[in-house]
Amino acid sequence: MTSKNIVPANEWPFREVLSDEQSRDLETVDAYITNVEPKETNNVIKFIQRYLPPLEGLEHCKRIRRSVISEKEFKLSLILCQKSAISLDALESLVREHDMTKEIKPAVIRLSKHAPKNRQQYEAWKHLWPMTFREDTRNDPKFTLEELEAIKEHMKQLIDNSCGQMRARIVDPSGKVMAEESDTRAETVHPLHHAVMNCIDTVGFKEREMARLVGSNRPKRKAHQISDELETLEDFQSTSEATGALTEEPSKAAYLCTGYDIYITHEPCAMCAMALVHSRIARVFYSVPTRTGCLGTVLKIHSHLSLNHHYRVYMGLLENYTKDSVVECDFDA
Amino acid sequence: MTTSVYNDQFMLEALKVAQEAYDNLEVPVGCVFVKNGKIIAHGRNKPNETFNATRHAEIEAIDDILKEHTADVFSDTDLYVTVEPCVMCASALRQVGIRHVYFGCGNDKFGGNGSVFDIHTDPRLKTPVSKHYASEGNKHAEEAVLLLRKFYVRENNHGKLYKLI
Numbered sequence: 001m002t003s004k005n006i007v008p009a010n011e012w013p014f015r016e017v018l019s020d021e022q023s024r025d026l027e028t029v030d031a032y033i034t035n036v037e038p039k040e041t042n043n044v045i046k047f048i049q050r051y052l053p054p055l056e057g058l059e060h061c062k063r064i065r066r067s068v069i070s071e072k073e074f075k076l077s078l079i080l081c082q083k084s085a086i087s088l089d090a091l092e093s094l095v096r097e098h099d100m101t102k103e104i105k106p107a108v109i110r111l112s113k114h115a116p117k118n119r120q121q122y123e124a125w126k127h128l129w130p131m132t133f134r135e136d137t138r139n140d141p142k143f144t145l146e147e148l149e150a151i152k153e154h155m156k157q158l159i160d161n162s163c164g165q166m167r168a169r170i171v172d173p174s175g176k177v178m179a180e181e182s183d184t185r186a187e188t189v190h191p192l193h194h195a196v197m198n199c200i201d202t203v204g205f206k207e208r209e210m211a212r213l214v215g216s217n218r219p220k221r222k223a224h225q226i227s228d229e230l231e232t233l234e235d236f237q238s239t240s241e242a243t244g245a246l247t248e249e250p251s252k253a254a255y256l257c258t259g260y261d262i263y264i265t266h267e268p269c270a271m272c273a274m275a276l277v278h279s280r281i282a283r284v285f286y287s288v289p290t291r292t293g294c295l296g297t298v299l300k301i302h303s304h305l306s307l308n309h310h311y312r313v314y315m316g317l318l319e320n321y322t323k324d325s326v327v328e329c330d331f332d333a
Numbered sequence: 334m335t336t337s338v339y340n341d342q343f344m345l346e347a348l349k350v351a352q353e354a355y356d357n358l359e360v361p362v363g364c365v366f367v368k369n370g371k372i373i374a375h376g377r378n379k380p381n382e383t384f385n386a387t388r389h390a391e392i393e394a395i396d397d398i399l400k401e402h403t404a405d406v407f408s409d410t411d412l413y414v415t416v417e418p419c420v421m422c423a424s425a426l427r428q429v430g431i432r433h434v435y436f437g438c439g440n441d442k443f444g445g446n447g448s449v450f451d452i453h454t455d456p457r458l459k460t461p462v463s464k465h466y467a468s469e470g471n472k473h474a475e476e477a478v479l480l481l482r483k484f485y486v487r488e489n490n491h492g493k494l495y496k497l498i
Contacts, residue, residue, distance in 0.1 A: 011475055189403065191404050191462060194426050204388075208384045208385075256385075269451050270423070270445070270458065271425045274424065279387065292425075298457045299450065306443075306449050307442065330460060331462055332458075332462075332463055
């Protein structure tokens, strides 16, 4: 993969559904700062540490700002404390009491209330006051042109197969289709037979069949193996070598839908979104949002902090194409 | 439609089903669905047995019920479950139209009936078939928690044994 094949995020054929923390706009808190002579910096910091309330929840803000005025000149400013922690009168009397009136001249400034979660927020907020920001590369997914073409092709086939119904497809990392099912609530007269639940059932059924034929132990598999295994079940039964191959490298063995992607014509409901958490899905691509959808519209179940697994969600893939060919629904997808 | 009245004997029955899950190496959660004072289905966790992480106690029992009834049976049916329904099951229970849910201990990680999300009452989730339902917790919570603790201790010991061999 060469870097020139990476497609910038603003050219993706979908949008990432970010957590509220990642997508929120600037919120600020007021704080007292003071300009300070470089040689007085240590004294002022000692005063702050000894006598002023500590900065709470603002660990992302640097204590000192260095502003360049010209090639040789610069100006230093220091955060004293949050405005909500102490009144200006009380602060000024503390300054007088400790004989710092020459060194400290409080002014009020706005600071970003939250640490930036991604580069976009960092770039937008850093002009207020310098912040520490360690970019998490996991927060910066990359897609090559080829990957995007494959993703679009999966969704196009899914919509073409859907006959206007809600439909889902689970794909392994090599691009192999592991399951593809429609919503069958009407046919089976079962209110829970949504497309996503049906797909997860199909993957589970295949694994169960595998286990039954191979032996009582749950087969440890890598994410990309399961479909190949199924096609050669007879071989697995007859050769012990192959059975051995199944259990090799247990540390890399996958679990349920670990590492798989799912394509869905509609934004899933709470039940389906949570079923995908339980199944350890890696990525969700959906086309159109729904009124009760829980991956962006009503809730963002995929990014909720208390859950033990988080997956990435991309929406709007072939949205117009889907809208033309799929019925709009007033019930859960 | 008659209103729901809690009956302790059904929660004790749900705990028995949870014990059955424990005996089968599943996370010990059990439930019973009750209509007109009679149990119409038992359900216990089966994700390991089925290779399907969605086969929770509630889903197992709902599937059994729908083999013999249509979904309108749930409009005067109550659920007794040893652990707060997860977000998935909480949503499933809305969509089948359950009348009332009684649960044992809460679930801080996944709970959909108040602990993590209020799936059971969230007005934004209303559809022509999905309605809010009443939910009460803390029914024999200690027994439910004890069973879960026992399960996780056993799991960890298995992990140690596995390494020793």
